[in-house]
Amino acid sequence: MLLSEDHRAVQDAVRAFVQDQIAPKAAEWDKSHHFPAEELKGLAALGCYGVAVPTEYDGAGLDYLALAIILEEIGAGDGATSTVVSVNNCPVCSILMAFANEEQKQEFLKPLARGDMLGAFCLTEPHVGSEAGGLKTTAVRDGDDYVLNGVKQFITSGKNGDVAIVMAVTDKAAGKKGISAFLVPTKTPGYTVARIEDKMGQHASDTAQILFENCRIPVRYRLGEEGQGLKIALSGLEGGRIGIASQSVGMARAAFEAALKYSKERVAFGVPIFEHQAMQHKLADMATQIEAARQLIWHAASLKDAGQPCLKEAAMAKLFASEMAEKVCSAAIQIHGGYGYVSDFPVERIYRDVRVTQIYEGTSEVQKILIGRALV
Numbered sequence: 001m002l003l004s005e006d007h008r009a010v011q012d013a014v015r016a017f018v019q020d021q022i023a024p025k026a027a028e029w030d031k032s033h034h035f036p037a038e039e040l041k042g043l044a045a046l047g048c049y050g051v052a053v054p055t056e057y058d059g060a061g062l063d064y065l066a067l068a069i070i071l072e073e074i075g076a077g078d079g080a081t082s083t084v085v086s087v088n089n090c091p092v093c094s095i096l097m098a099f100a101n102e103e104q105k106q107e108f109l110k111p112l113a114r115g116d117m118l119g120a121f122c123l124t125e126p127h128v129g130s131e132a133g134g135l136k137t138t139a140v141r142d143g144d145d146y147v148l149n150g151v152k153q154f155i156t157s158g159k160n161g162d163v164a165i166v167m168a169v170t171d172k173a174a175g176k177k178g179i180s181a182f183l184v185p186t187k188t189p190g191y192t193v194a195r196i197e198d199k200m201g202q203h204a205s206d207t208a209q210i211l212f213e214n215c216r217i218p219v220r221y222r223l224g225e226e227g228q229g230l231k232i233a234l235s236g237l238e239g240g241r242i243g244i245a246s247q248s249v250g251m252a253r254a255a256f257e258a259a260l261k262y263s264k265e266r267v268a269f270g271v272p273i274f275e276h277q278a279m280q281h282k283l284a285d286m287a288t289q290i291e292a293a294r295q296l297i298w299h300a301a302s303l304k305d306a307g308q309p310c311l312k313e314a315a316m317a318k319l320f321a322s323e324m325a326e327k328v329c330s331a332a333i334q335i336h337g338g339y340g341y342v343s344d345f346p347v348e349r350i351y352r353d354v355r356v357t358q359i360y361e362g363t364s365e366v367q368k369i370l371i372g373r374a375l376v
């Protein structure tokens with residue numbers, strides 16, 4: 001698929017910023033677990049926080065293809081940073097665009113799209129991940145308020161975020177149709193960061209467990225109607241999966257480029273190892289897999305931009321890209337030999353960062369459920 005001049009311009013601008021401001025700092029952020037607030041502001045100024053949000057709501061007014069391109073570029077610089085930006089765009093901004101009323105858009109969507117606020121998405125719970133409809137957090141109506149109680153798990157930007165979209169049960173008897181969605185400013189009393197996860201990778205983004213203890217929010221912060229919460233969450237995850245697929249390609253690309261460079265420098269048996277046919281075959285496979293994943297993502301994004309159903313295509317893109325990325329990053333370590341296993345070279349960090357793409361925003365197994373359903 002050929003990119004338009006406009007998409008190329010977006011790609012060039014974000015790539016230049018990422019290679020200047022993010023990629024050189026990623027290793028240090030990984031070691032110090034530093035949250036890159038300043039660089040995120042820079043990305044927000046480039047329009048990366050609300051890429052597909054219309055300009056009337058302070059977004060960049062672009063499309064999902066642009067978002068895919070942008071998240072690949074950020075992912076190539078730092079996986080963790082691309083996760084923060086991805087979640088803010090989808091599911092957070094995309095859900096607000098689709099389900100928020102005008103007042104909610106003014107109060108939350110505009111600052112989220114500008115980068116004056118950062119968003120989080122609270123669906124997963126300690127005992128409920130893939131079975132999204134089985135969540136236990138409750139929201140009980142009390143006059144003009146709802147009172148939230150429960151625990152949410154693995155929440156990107158749960159600590160550094162300003163507002164969270166929270167799914168909670170409002171009618172237990174109604175099962176999946178008894179779940180509702182709420183906007184919860186993270187400063188609301190009763191919203192507590194219970195723990196920050198000590199992760200394998202992606203150290204520059206916070207992943208939090210959030211405790212809701214009698215967390216009281218006004219009824220006007222409910223998104224859509226009571227009972228629409230699961231639909232709202234799952235529709236937001238569709239674009240989110242295009243985003244995670246895109247960051248996977250970005251990380252795989254960075255690992256591939258590091259391996260290609262190393263293969264031209266490292267000498268074995270009298271020649272740079274790149275000269276050995278076995279090495280070229282490995283690199284050829286990696287480049288081909290990356291391009292195949294990218295094309296699946298751009299296809300899914302283009303369908304979404306055309307207003308066509310893309311649940312299956314987004315699942316395929318996420319499944320293929322995240323599985324591909326782990327294999328490519330592993331191959332990049334192999335090409336580096338022992339140096340691939342130590343932190344002097346970037347591939348060790350990228351491999352740790354990329355592993356979770358097969359898990360969050362729906363595991364590979366969940367993507368196969370979605371693809372399988374579409375085949376019936």
Ligand SMILES: CC(C)(COP(=O)(O)OP(=O)(O)OC[C@H]1O[C@@H](n2cnc3c(N)ncnc32)[C@H](O)[C@@H]1OP(=O)(O)O)[C@@H](O)C(=O)NCCC(=O)NCCSC(=O)CCS(=O)O
Pocket residue numbers: 087120121123124129130131132133154155156157176230231232234235236237238311359360361362363366369370
């Ligand atoms: C495994 C599942 C796919 C099972 O789903 P269900 O069978 O329980 O739900 P459905 O009946 O299919 O859907 C419920 C409802 O939603 C509507 N829906 C579904 N998808 C869409 C969509 N893309 N657009 C619009 N509407 C949609 C569907 O039509 C139904 O509505 P009606 O009843 O017809 O009115 C599912 O449970 C699943 O996907 N599980 C994985 C959850 C997941 O990805 N979790 C990760 C969360 S985020 C995270 O990991 C943390 C990182 S971060 O901070 O974001």
